[in-house]
Amino acid sequence: MDKVVEISALSKAYTQGHEQILVLEELNFHIAKGEFVSIVGPSGSGKSTFLNLVGLLDDVYSGEIRLFGRKLEDLSEGEKAALRLKNVGFVFQFDSLLPEFTVLENIEMPARVLGQTDPGRGLELLRRFGLEAIAHKFPMEISGGEKQRAAMLRALRNSPALLIADEPTGNLDRHNSGVILDDLRRAAGTGAAVLMVTHNEEAARRADRVLRMAGGKLEELK
Ligand SMILES: Nc1ncnc2c1ncn2[C@@H]1O[C@H](COP(=O)(O)OP(=O)(O)O)[C@@H](O)[C@H]1O
Ligand SMILES: [Mg+2]
Known part of the structure; x- marks a missing residue:
């Protein structure tokens, strides 16, 4: 199996005042190319903390994180930044499109x-996901579901090997959630490793594997 992420004994603590709060404790994890993995777990259990470490948005931790076979602690800041830009796509619960740019311009940003x-590539992406009609609209002119899908295409623009989605359907109705899940599945079908956190059990079950964050660790549910 082609491992995209391999993690062993990952621990993470936050300092609050004089207290240390241990959020992740000796956690192990892996995800391979083309795999769609979901993570469920109560609010505050450390899901976002975990995604931020995997996605190179945070680098304070102990243990070992390997992305594409490379140990993060061996990489320079520049190498990590390049790795993130070229190989990791992020989607969050609330869309983060820039309001003064069109959908296509937003998608081209990465x-x-x-x-x-190359706007041709952005348009091709929009076409592939059936969204060409909104290419030249501004974020305020499209629906919440469309905004979230556009943010997802932006995350896919550089063909990342790893797509990370933190509660991507948290703000959407059932229909639009289903559409986003289809999109994520399609992304995995093109070879990306897709890692999604969700509150929605039905959404979680659409993944190949379902993990639960509890007690600072990930346990396999499916
Ligand atoms: N920057 C931070 N500083 C201090 N504590 C934090 C910070 N970010 C998150 N936490 C704490 O870490 C725990 C896990 O948070 P988080 O990863 O956001 O959980 P989840 O995404 O599962 O809801 C919570 O107790 C939260 O309050
Ligand atoms: Mg969270």
Whole structure:
């Protein structure tokens, strides 16, 4: 199996005042290419903390994290930034489209950061997901579900090997949640490892594996 993420004995604590709060405790995890994995668990159990570490948004931890076979502690800040830009896509619960840019311009943003913008690729992505009609609209002109899907396409723009979604359907109705889950499944079908946190049991079960965050660890439910 082609491992995208391998984690062993990952621990993470936050300092609050004089107290240390241990959120993740010797956690182990792995996800392979093309796999769709969901994580459930109560609010405050450390799901977002975990995703931020896997997605290189946070680098204070103990234990070992390997992305694409490379140990994070061996990488320089520049190497980690490049790895994140090229190989990791993030989707959050609340869409984060830039209001002054069109949907297509928003989707092109991650490519622009790499100096590789090509609106043809962005349009192709929109077409593949049946969203070409909103390409030239501004975020305020489209629905909540469309915004979330556009944010997802932006996360997919650089063809990341790892797509991380933190409660991507948390703000959507049943129909739009289903559409987003279809999109995530499709992303996994193209070879990305898809890692999703969700509160929704039905959504969680659409994944290949379901894990539960509890007591600072991940346990397999399915
Ligand atoms: N930046 C931070 N500083 C201090 N404590 C934090 C910080 N971020 C999260 N926490 C605490 O860590 C725990 C896990 O939070 P989080 O990962 O956001 O949980 P979840 O996503 O499962 O709801 C919570 O108790 C939260 O209050
Ligand atoms: Mg969270």
